[in-house]
Amino acid sequence: MALHKVQKDLPMEKTVEPIDFSGLWDISDGKKNTLIDILKSIENGVREYPEKISMAFRSGDAKVLREVTHKTKSCTNYLYHNELTALLQQIEKAALEKKLDSSVKEKIARVNYIAESILPDLNFHLEQLKEL
Numbered sequence: 001m002a003l004h005k006v007q008k009d010l011p012m013e014k015t016v017e018p019i020d021f022s023g024l025w026d027i028s029d030g031k032k033n034t035l036i037d038i039l040k041s042i043e044n045g046v047r048e049y050p051e052k053i054s055m056a057f058r059s060g061d062a063k064v065l066r067e068v069t070h071k072t073k074s075c076t077n078y079l080y081h082n083e084l085t086a087l088l089q090q091i092e093k094a095a096l097e098k099k100l101d102s103s104v105k106e107k108i109a110r111v112n113y114i115a116e117s118i119l120p121d122l123n124f125h126l127e128q129l130k131e132l
Contacts, residue, residue, distance in 0.1 A: 057104065
């Protein structure tokens with residue numbers, strides 16, 4: 001999948017690439033309950049962390065921003081979502097360098113938009129697994 005770059009002139013409605021769930025079966029060793037636990041953890045992170053990233057940025061706390069971004073990256077890594085991973089890496093690097101400018105704000109807005117966009121798919125797959 002192609003990596004998308006966030007640019008100022010791109011609307012938030014720009015297409016969000018789908019989640020690749022195939023790798024999750026591998027890390028769960030094909031065990032349904034393990035996969036459900038992993039998906040719940042990812043879903044909780046996708047639901048909670050983007051707002052925490054936004055709050056850290058608004059408060060200007062580069063240390064907390066880096067920590068929460070790193071947690072989010074770890075939580076979402078197995079979704080194989082290239083754009084989300086790239087954005088989180090860029091935000092984490094900016095926080096580490098204490099360069100919290102408008103480009104970081106735009107990246108955070110895109111992370112929030114992606115999170116909102118993929119949550120329904122995560123929830124759908126979670127519900128499907130519970131019914132198996």
